[in-house]
Amino acid sequence: xxxxxxxxxxxxxxxxxxxxxxxxxxxxxxxxxxxxxxxxxxxxxxxxxxxxxxxxxxxxxxxxxxxxxxxxxxxxxxxxxxxxxxxxxxxxxxxxxxxxxxxxxxxxxxxxxxxxxxxxxxxxxxxxxxxxxxxxxxxxxxxxxxxxxxxxxxxxxxxxxxxxxxxxxxxxxxxxxxxxxxxxxxxxxxxxxxxxxxxxxxxxxxxxxxxxxxxxxxxxxxxxxxxxxxxxxxxxxxxxxxxxxxxxxxxxxxxxxxxxxxxxxxxxxxxxxxxxxxxxxxxxxxxxxxxxxxxxxxxxxxxxxxxxxxxxxxxxxxxxx
Amino acid sequence: xxxxxxxxxxxxxxxxxxxxxxxxxxxxxxxxxxxxxxxxxxxxxxxxxxxxxxxxxxxxxxxxxxxxxxxxxxxxxxxxxxxxxxxxxxxxxxxxxxxxxxxxxxxxxxxxxxxxxxxxxxxxxxxxxxxxxxxxxxxxxxxxxxxxxxxxxxxxxxxxxxxxxxxxxxxxxxxxxxxxxxxxxxxxxxxxxxxxxxxxxxxxxxxxxxxxxxxxxxxxxxxxxxxxxxxxxxxxxxxxxxxxxxxxxxxxxxxxxxxxxxxxxxxxxxxxxxxxxxxxxxxxxxxxxxxxxxxxxxxxxxxxxxxxxxxxxxxxxxxxxxxxxxxxxxxxxxxxxxxxxxxxxxxxxxxxxxxxxxxxxxxxxxxxxxxxxxxxxxxxxxxxxxxxxx
Numbered sequence: 053x054x055x056x057x058x059x060x061x062x063x064x065x066x067x068x069x070x071x072x073x074x075x076x077x078x079x080x081x082x083x084x085x086x087x088x089x090x091x092x093x094x095x096x097x098x099x100x101x102x103x104x105x106x107x108x109x110x111x112x113x114x115x116x117x118x119x120x121x122x123x124x125x126x127x128x129x130x131x132x133x134x135x136x137x138x139x140x141x142x143x144x145x146x147x148x149x150x151x152x153x154x155x156x157x158x159x160x161x162x163x164x165x166x167x168x169x170x171x172x173x174x175x176x177x178x179x180x181x182x183x184x185x186x187x188x189x190x191x192x193x194x195x196x197x198x199x200x201x202x203x204x205x206x207x208x209x210x211x212x213x214x215x216x217x218x219x220x221x222x223x224x225x226x227x228x229x230x231x232x233x234x235x236x237x238x239x240x241x242x243x244x245x246x247x248x249x250x251x252x253x254x255x256x257x258x259x260x261x262x263x264x265x266x267x268x269x270x271x272x273x274x275x276x277x278x279x280x281x282x283x284x285x286x287x288x289x290x291x292x293x294x295x296x297x298x299x300x301x302x303x304x305x306x307x308x309x310x311x312x313x314x315x316x317x318x319x320x321x322x323x324x325x326x327x328x329x330x331x332x333x334x335x336x337x338x339x340x341x342x343x344x345x346x347x348x349x350x351x352x353x354x355x356x357x358x359x360x361x362x363x364x365x366x367x368x369x370x371x372x373x
Numbered sequence: 374x375x376x377x378x379x380x381x382x383x384x385x386x387x388x389x390x391x392x393x394x395x396x397x398x399x400x401x402x403x404x405x406x407x408x409x410x411x412x413x414x415x416x417x418x419x420x421x422x423x424x425x426x427x428x429x430x431x432x433x434x435x436x437x438x439x440x441x442x443x444x445x446x447x448x449x450x451x452x453x454x455x456x457x458x459x460x461x462x463x464x465x466x467x468x469x470x471x472x473x474x475x476x477x478x479x480x481x482x483x484x485x486x487x488x489x490x491x492x493x494x495x496x497x498x499x500x501x502x503x504x505x506x507x508x509x510x511x512x513x514x515x516x517x518x519x520x521x522x523x524x525x526x527x528x529x530x531x532x533x534x535x536x537x538x539x540x541x542x543x544x545x546x547x548x549x550x551x552x553x554x555x556x557x558x559x560x561x562x563x564x565x566x567x568x569x570x571x572x573x574x575x576x577x578x579x580x581x582x583x584x585x586x587x588x589x590x591x592x593x594x595x596x597x598x599x600x601x602x603x604x605x606x607x608x609x610x611x612x613x614x615x616x617x618x619x620x621x622x623x624x625x626x627x628x629x630x631x632x633x634x635x636x637x638x639x640x641x642x643x644x645x646x647x648x649x650x651x652x653x654x655x656x657x658x659x660x661x662x663x664x665x666x667x668x669x670x671x672x673x674x675x676x677x678x679x680x681x682x683x684x685x686x687x688x689x690x691x692x693x694x695x696x697x698x699x700x701x702x703x704x705x706x707x708x709x710x711x712x713x714x715x716x717x718x719x720x721x722x723x724x725x726x727x728x729x730x731x732x733x734x735x736x737x738x739x740x741x742x743x744x745x746x747x748x749x750x751x752x753x754x755x756x757x758x759x760x761x762x763x
Contacts, residue, residue, distance in 0.1 A: 086518070090518075092518055092521065092522075149708075150708050150712070153712040154711065154712060154715050157715050159711070159715030159716070160715065160716070162458075162464070162668050162672060163668060163711050163715035163716070163717075164711075164715075165464075165664075165668075166664065166665045166668045166669065166707060166711050167707065167708050167711040167712065169661045169664075169665060169707065170665070170703075170704045170705070170706070170707025170708040170711065171704065171707075171708050172704070173658075173700060173701075173703060173704030173707065174701060174704030174705050174707075174708065175704075176700075176704075177698070177700045177701035177704060178701060181698060181701055182701075300657070304522075304525060304526075304529070304657075307522060308522060308526065311518070311519060311522045315518065315519075342533075342536075342537045343533070343537060345529060345530075345533050346529075346530050346533045346534060346537070348526075349526030349527070349529055349530050350526075350530065352522065352523065352526050353511070353512065353523055353526060353527070356512065356515055356519055356523055357511045357512070360514060360515050360516075360519065361519070362519075
């Protein structure tokens with residue numbers, strides 16, 4: 053039971069960090085929307101799913117196979133850019149069409165949550181029944197299946213004693229860290245970022261201070277969606293798979309990561325994402341991989357029992373009374 | 374304030390007509406109410422009739438089966454979740470877990486220990502209530518969305534444990550679950566309502582109607598008792614309730630346990646009707662749809678919740694006209710319906726006021742833009758119309 057864990061500690065750690073990096077990037081979208089709107093944006097998982105299909109489309113469009121080395125970095129950059137643009141746009145469209153009408157009516161957050169679930173079902177089915185058959189030329193039955201596309205040539209770029217890191221994992225990790233630093237700078241340094249923080253703290257005061265709330269909300273969805281798009285491209289490099297239903301599990305994991313770190317807290321999402329990725333891989337090494345989801349959710353419940361507002365706590369806004 | 378009132382009343386004829394009916398209902402004498410109750414029950418009993426079925430299920434699916442497998446179960450589960458979400462104001466995204474506990478209780482004790490249906494029913498209700506307490510005990514101190522994700526996680530844990538355990542046959546699930554024993558051969562209008570066979574779904578539907586009626590009576594009595602008042606206080610403002618001496622934790626736990634027990638009883642009927650269950654019967658989508666029933670119908674108002682559950686269970690079947698696109702249309706319908714009536718199709722007037730003022734994890738969204746009819750979270754904009762009505 054523990055032998056496996058001790059023997060393969062480093063591989064599990066590296067896998068966990070690569071997985072955690074993806075969770076963290078998706079968690080950023082949940083946490084930013086939550087910080088500004090106090091809304092669990094369930095459809096965010098589907099925004100990510102859209103990104104994986106954009107990444108798939110990019111690879112098929114370029115017609116590449118067996119990419120490695122510097123060319124892979126370039127390919128990932130192109131995929132990430134395309135996925136970020138489409139996912140960010142989809143997230144903004146989602147906000148305008150599904151959430152803004154509710155916001156204008158002063159609806160309860162519960163109503164918005166149901167709207168989010170509806171949008172999530174809609175997007176999943178849209179890809180399963182329309183996009184995959186029409187755009188990717190699959191039959192309708194194939195639309196429900198995961199689409200695989202092998203294009204990465206894996207090599208070990210770092211090999212120091214027990215620490216062996218393959219190129220795809222390194223790209224995922226570094227790409228995610230780069231995006232996180234960029235986002236942190238955006239939120240803390242730019243004018244729009246200040247608007248986001250102000251709205252998260254106190255929407256009414258923010259309006260009085262001249263913050264255009266609609267623009268801030270749109271920007272939040274755009275940035276969160278773009279992060280999900282990059283996460284999708286990185287996921288596609290790592291797992292080489294796109295599936296209409298994959299967003300569900302990844303989405304609740306990413307949301308778990310956001311809550312684990314302290315929802316509404318951007319740095320918390322990072323801590324939560326990496327922690328969840330590591331716990332999952334360690335858990336599956338100890339109990340077997342079929343228990344990894346159970347481990348992930350059990351860790352969440354345990355952490356929240358002792359730290360009810362997550363590891364870092366809520367900091368974008370004060371903890372709700 | 375007048376502006377808000379007008380804009381509220383201008384939302385559509387349905388709200389106005391409903392208010393008139395409600396005012397009549399509020400002053401109706403007892404015997405008139407009883408007549409309505411009896412008529413409703415007779416209506417529910419006649420519902421599986423073919424003439425209704427030919428309109429409700431035109432695409433050939435068996436209407437009584439739809440009533441028992443989908444609609445009846447959803448209505449029962451929605452009433453149970455309504456206790457947690459609608460009355461106590463706790464956001465539960467893993468309600469399916471209790472449904473699963475009920476189903477697996479009858480599965481395990483029915484096939485491995487040979488218990489009979491009615492014994493199993495009692496046992497399942499007790500065990501699912503216990504599972505509600507086990508989940509609620511450590512987690513009910515959490516607020517709002519933290520509770521939501523923990524319950525979601527719990528729902529997934531229950532499903533995954535069922536899938537990974539050889540004891541309950543993992544992903545293949547449990548087969549050969551006992552049906553309820555026949556109570557009598559009594560036959561009326563060509564139906565044997567107490568004979569639980571394989572072909573006729575109507576007896577199971579009648580069993581569900583019985584459960585639903587009992588649940589309504591039970592919850593209605595609770596709602597107008599000290600327990601119900603405590604729930605109202607908790608969902609309005611938990612801190613204030615605690616300060617006023619309401620033992621909030623104990624009442625939240627009670628809501629969880631009662632909701633869980635109702636969900637468990639739904640699981641028992643489902644498993645006994647199907648005679649087999651597997652982990653895929655208890656996916657998150659079920660939790661989401663039942664929560665959607667509660668919110669769409671009008672959280673906290675039992676007739677509304679039942680209407681919502683009926684619609685959500687029935688619409689995907691009715692939309693089968695276009696087989697492939699039914700869930701696509703369904704998702705879009707959910708978004709559109711929420712956009713048009715965010716307070717639900719049939720909200721209770723009292724609840725509208727409380728929800729708008731309090732949080733309980735479910736206040737209004739942040740970042741609301743002040744405008745006619747709305748203002749920021751926690752302020753008076755949304756609550757204004759009800760103040761006028763009082």
